[in-house]
Structures are given as C-alpha cells and as structure tokens.
Amino acid sequence: MxxxxxxxxxxxxxxxxxxxDDSVFARKNLIKMIEMFGGEVAGEAGDGLTAxxxxxxxxxxxxxxxxxxxxxxxxxxxxxxxxxxxxxxxVMVSSVGYQENILAALxxxxxxxxxxxxxxxxxxxxxxYVLSDDPNAAGAPVALAGERRA
Amino acid sequence: MRMELIQPFxxxxxxxxxxxxxxxxxxxxxxxxxETYRRKGVAAHILFKGDIEGRVVLDIAPEVAYKIxxxxxxxxxxxxxxxxRETVCELANMVIGNSVTLLxxxxxxxxxxxxxxxxxxxxxxxxxxxEAMVICIDTPCGExxxxxxxxxxxxxxxxxxxxxxx
Numbered sequence: 001m002x003x004x005x006x007x008x009x010x011x012x013x014x015x016x017x018x019x020x021d022d023s024v025f026a027r028k029n030l031i032k033m034i035e036m037f038g039g040e041v042a043g044e045a046g047d048g049l050t051a052x053x054x055x056x057x058x059x060x061x062x063x064x065x066x067x068x069x070x071x072x073x074x075x076x077x078x079x080x081x082x083x084x085x086x087x088x089x090x091v092m093v094s095s096v097g098y099q100e101n102i103l104a105a106l107x108x109x110x111x112x113x114x115x116x117x118x119x120x121x122x123x124x125x126x127x128x129y130v131l132s133d134d135p136n137a138a139g140a141p142v143a144l145a146g147e148r149r150a
Numbered sequence: 151m152r153m154e155l156i157q158p159f160x161x162x163x164x165x166x167x168x169x170x171x172x173x174x175x176x177x178x179x180x181x182x183x184x185e186t187y188r189r190k191g192v193a194a195h196i197l198f199k200g201d202i203e204g205r206v207v208l209d210i211a212p213e214v215a216y217k218i219x220x221x222x223x224x225x226x227x228x229x230x231x232x233x234x235r236e237t238v239c240e241l242a243n244m245v246i247g248n249s250v251t252l253l254x255x256x257x258x259x260x261x262x263x264x265x266x267x268x269x270x271x272x273x274x275x276x277x278x279x280x281e282a283m284v285i286c287i288d289t290p291c292g293e294x295x296x297x298x299x300x301x302x303x304x305x306x307x308x309x310x311x312x313x314x315x316x
C-alpha cells in the first residue's frame with residue numbers, strides 16, 4: 001500500500017474531515033484514504049441537508065462532498081454552507097466529471113473537484129493544495145499535476 | 151446499436167474496475183441479446199434520457215460484490231444484502247458517471263437517473279426496439295456483467311447547430 005506523509009494543520013493537529021456521500025461504501029472508501037493521510041473523521045452525512053447540520057456541529061477543516069444525493073444535492077449544500085461559512089473548504093467528489101458540473105460546483109464555492117474512482121495520490125495532492133490556502137495548514141503549497149504555480 | 155455509444159461504457163467500466171481494484175481487468179465476453187435481461191446477482195439498473203436514451207444494468211454476484219467492497223474499504227464491511235446493493239449501486243454510478251463524462255465531451259446531452267436495484271427474477275424488459283449488448287468483465291474479484299441497451303434520440307448538439315447555421 002502506498003505511504004503518505006501525514007497532513008497536519010499548522011497547529012500540528014490532525015486535519016478533520018466531513019465525508020458526505022449517500023453511499024456508505026463510498027464513504028468507507030474515502031475514510032480509508034483519510035486515515036492513510038493521517039486525518040480524522042469529524043462526521044459523516046448521506047445527503048446535503050445532513051451535511052449542513054454536520055458542518056455546523058463539527059466545523060471540519062475539509063468537506064469531501066458528493067454531488068448526486070437524495071433530499072439535497074451536493075452543489076446546493078456547498079452554496080448553503082459557503083453562504084454561512086465563507087472560509088469553508090469543500091472538495092467535490094463525483095463520478096460525473098463534465099465541465100458544467102465542475103464549473104457549477106466551483107461557482108458555488110467549492111475549492112476543488114476530484115472524479116471517482118478516487119485515486120489516493122490524486123486526492124492527497126488536492127488536499128495539500130486546498131489546505132495550503134489555510135492559515136493553519138502546514139507545508140508549502142504544492143502544484144497539481146499539469147498545473148503551474150508562481 | 152452503434153459502437154460509438156457503447157465504447158465509452160466499456161472504457162469506463164474497464165477504467166473503474168482496474169483503478170479501484172488496482173489490477174488489470176479483461177473483457178471476457180461480448181454478445182448481443184434480444185431477450186429480456188435476467189439478473190445473475192445483484193443488478194443495478196440505470197436509465198438515461200435525452201440525446202441518447204436507454205438503460206444500463208450492472209450485475210454482480212453478491213460474493214463478488216463483498217470481495218470488491220472489502221478490498222476497497224480495507225476489510226471493514228460485513229457481508230449482507232445491503233452492502234452488496236450499496237456496492238453495486240456505487241460501482242454502477244461510477245461506471246455511468248465516467249461514461250456520461252466521455253459522451254458529454256463528445257456533445258451528447260442527457261439526464262441520468264439514480265440507480266435502482268432490480269430484484270425481480272422474471273427479467274428486465276429491454277427497450278422495445280433496442281437490442282442489448284452484454285459484456286462480461288473478468289476482475290480479480292470475479293466476473294462483472296454490464297448490459298447496455300440504448301439508441302440515438304437526437305442528433306448531437308454540434309450537428310444540430312451546423313444544420314441551424316446552414
């Protein structure tokens with residue numbers, strides 16, 4: 001199994017994640033990766049409405065958010081969370097990766113997008129990148145594959 | 151049935167299973183089927199409507215679904231009907247999602263409906279005038295079946311736009 005250097009906040013605490021997906025199986029798969037990255041699961045949700053409540057309750061550092069879910073879809077949940085918490089860091093995780101979907105999510109305030117099936121090394125780099133905007137995050141920003149940084 | 155419509159599903163299924171299981175997969179068998187579809191295990195049925203209409207069934211034996219779920223979650227799942235259904239639905243979502251992305255990039259627009267588990271033993275009726283393609287994929291966890299029945303409803307957006315300009 002691939003090894004990853006643990007991702008920490010600047011205060012050396014574990015990064016806390018909220019995992020949102022209507023599939024228990026998909027959540028477990030993401031949680032396995034979070035544990036590989038040295039993270040801590042602050043909460044789980046199976047739909048957008050529960051995700052908003054769990055966000056308010058747990059105040060996670062990162063949200064991993066599916067798009068297609070019952071009751072309230074991920075993009076609407078992103079909009080509502082970001083409206084209340086402008087500094088929320090939300091990474092969309094969806095099997096549907098066409099441009100309209102990605103743009104809609106980013107326009108509503110998501111920080112990044114990763115397509116399922118999620119590759120651990122891709123998610124790791126995205127999390128490092130997203131955390132690099134966090135004043136509490138440790139380490140220098142990293143470039144994503146194919147992406148130039150100044 | 152046009153191969154250009156089927157190919158994205160085959161490519162997506164191959165990519166999803168080989169990526170998730172971190173091992174190569176092989177297309178074992180590919181055949182046309184005009185009969186109603188009879189499930190072999192846990193079958194997730196996904197409908198789509200728009201420029202292309204039809205349905206895809208992802209069918210996996212429960213023991214194969216447990217193996218896949220166990221592999222992906224580090225052995226943290228307990229065997230049971232619910233986890234088998236969950237696993238098949240999520241895998242179907244991934245295969246369809248990746249296929250839709252490929253077809254969308256080619257200019258097709260259509261709506262995909264959430265997967266429904268097909269439990270009846272009497273078979274799943276195909277779209278009246280559409281034959282289905284059945285693909286058997288050999289994975290390290292066992293065989294996975296994909297049954298695809300679809301047809302064009304409209305011309306692609308670019309073709310329509312070109313006609314409008316003319």
